Amino acid sequence: MGYPLRIALVKPHSRGINLKGARQPPIGLIGLASILLQEGLPVEIFDGSFYDGSNGADHMSDLDSLVNDVSEYNPDILGVAAYTDTMPECEMILNLLSETPLKICGGPHASTRPQELLRYCDAAFVGEAEFSMRIFARSVKKCGLSSPTSLDRTPGVILNGGSLTSQSSEPLKDLDSIGIEGWRLVSKYFGMMRTSAYRHISDNFLNIMTSRGCQNICDHCASPLTHGSGIRKHSIEHIKATIEYVAILREQKGLPRLESIKFDDDDMMARSASELGAIGEYLARKNINYSCSASMPNFTREKAEIMAKTGLRSIFFGIETHEKRRAEIMRGPKGQMSDDVIVEALDSMRDNGVFTITGYVIGYPDETLEDISKTGETMLALPSDYPIIRPLEVYPGTPVFRWMEERRRLYPGLPRPEDRFVDRTRWDSEPIGLPSSMHNLTRSTLLEIKKQANLAAYLSKERLERAQAICSDEAERELVARNYERFARE
Numbered sequence: 001m002g003y004p005l006r007i008a009l010v011k012p013h014s015r016g017i018n019l020k021g022a023r024q025p026p027i028g029l030i031g032l033a034s035i036l037l038q039e040g041l042p043v044e045i046f047d048g049s050f051y052d053g054s055n056g057a058d059h060m061s062d063l064d065s066l067v068n069d070v071s072e073y074n075p076d077i078l079g080v081a082a083y084t085d086t087m088p089e090c091e092m093i094l095n096l097l098s099e100t101p102l103k104i105c106g107g108p109h110a111s112t113r114p115q116e117l118l119r120y121c122d123a124a125f126v127g128e129a130e131f132s133m134r135i136f137a138r139s140v141k142k143c144g145l146s147s148p149t150s151l152d153r154t155p156g157v158i159l160n161g162g163s164l165t166s167q168s169s170e171p172l173k174d175l176d177s178i179g180i181e182g183w184r185l186v187s188k189y190f191g192m193m194r195t196s197a198y199r200h201i202s203d204n205f206l207n208i209m210t211s212r213g214c215q216n217i218c219d220h221c222a223s224p225l226t227h228g229s230g231i232r233k234h235s236i237e238h239i240k241a242t243i244e245y246v247a248i249l250r251e252q253k254g255l256p257r258l259e260s261i262k263f264d265d266d267d268m269m270a271r272s273a274s275e276l277g278a279i280g281e282y283l284a285r286k287n288i289n290y291s292c293s294a295s296m297p298n299f300t301r302e303k304a305e306i307m308a309k310t311g312l313r314s315i316f317f318g319i320e321t322h323e324k325r326r327a328e329i330m331r332g333p334k335g336q337m338s339d340d341v342i343v344e345a346l347d348s349m350r351d352n353g354v355f356t357i358t359g360y361v362i363g364y365p366d367e368t369l370e371d372i373s374k375t376g377e378t379m380l381a382l383p384s385d386y387p388i389i390r391p392l393e394v395y396p397g398t399p400v401f402r403w404m405e406e407r408r409r410l411y412p413g414l415p416r417p418e419d420r421f422v423d424r425t426r427w428d429s430e431p432i433g434l435p436s437s438m439h440n441l442t443r444s445t446l447l448e449i450k451k452q453a454n455l456a457a458y459l460s461k462e463r464l465e466r467a468q469a470i471c472s473d474e475a476e477r478e479l480v481a482r483n484y485e486r487f488a489r490e
Helices: 027-038 059-073 084-096 108-112 130-151 181-192 223-227 236-252 273-285 301-309 323-329 339-351 369-381 399-406 443-458 461-468 474-489
Strands: 007-011 043-047 077-081 102-106 123-125 157-159 205-208 211-214 230-233 260-263 289-294 312-320 355-362 386-391
Touching (some): 007 027, 007 059, 027 077, 043 059, 043 181, 059 084, 077 084, 084 108, 102 108, 108 123, 108 223, 130 157, 181 236, 205 236, 211 223, 236 273, 273 301, 301 312, 301 339, 312 339, 323 369, 339 355, 355 369, 355 443, 369 386, 369 443, 386 443, 386 474, 443 461, 443 474, 461 474
Parallel strands (some): 007 043, 007 077, 077 102, 102 123, 205 260, 289 312, 312 355, 355 386
Antiparallel strands (some): 211 230
């Protein structure tokens, strides 16, 4: 006999650091909700990204509003997405809703530090959770809230009081099996979605991932821990079905038509030219433009031309560091990028009327001041419209964090397995509540370097004019000018 219950999936919200006005629904929770709906279980999604102070409230008032909404739903099962930068909020939500009969967690932080999450919840999901969630849903339907004990040997699930050595579940091979039903649960947020202005797409947009995984292993990235190695893709039919479904939901809400797509794949150009053409031609018929990210080694002029002709407005490339250090921090094709190849790709995108965004990271633990200076010089030299530089944020399980653990004597504040990983009482000025990634440089010094790099990049008249030259009209030229003014202040 089925057990009557309700499930709440919650994404905690940030305390405001690093937010640039962008708000979009959580793709991971949407996928898990789709599986629960497929299994016949009632579920709701509560996304803290939309409790972000835009109503004038402070951070804690927003957190209270989020918790109150979940409490009014009165779930039997509470599932919280655990991200390192929002772990304090995750902990508070679990404590404030501690009377919920069954509490579960998943996400990147749960995958790397399940023992920390199990202080507050009954089960932690490790790695990609879709396979484990389907088993969990069927167990709950059959056994009710006593079901977690039956999951003790399920790959990817660690129970409170059980072994901490659970094997991660295998990455899902058939991404299309996840379904699209969960998008209905976040349609309440569609009218509040915002994207970063430098993406040059509309706020009437949809954020989707058409693939998972990456061909590279970067020292600062936790993606391989969750998604494994290699790339798996949704079918083009699934992509179209998702867009059609969201367009219908928007129409039912009385919202403007869908105008843009923000592809959140690690590497959109990992697809073949023919696949990109099929996706782009479909979007062009719908009069929908788009933005995406890509890995430079998969760039070709053919792909650039296809994407530009079918509505690509902007593209992000992670450059990360200067040429001589790339192979040291990035294993895979990305580490072999030369500046000449990067310049060719950036120029080609601009020739096709596409804005380029490039990312750089400073503050790797083994970097020297000379390395940081060279990365800044690279940022200024490469012809990107929006170069973005940031101090490194260290996440558990990454090669960078392991490097720091092996040299713990240099980082006396580095958390141990039994510690709370994010401690804002000790490191309040840090975005994720951790000591500086460089034992000989403070975070404030790295932020000052970032500020000076931004001033040099965004006060450049030549760079501004180059970006404005591909604008479609005067309104877009004014948008570029505002973007440059904002980046120059950061």
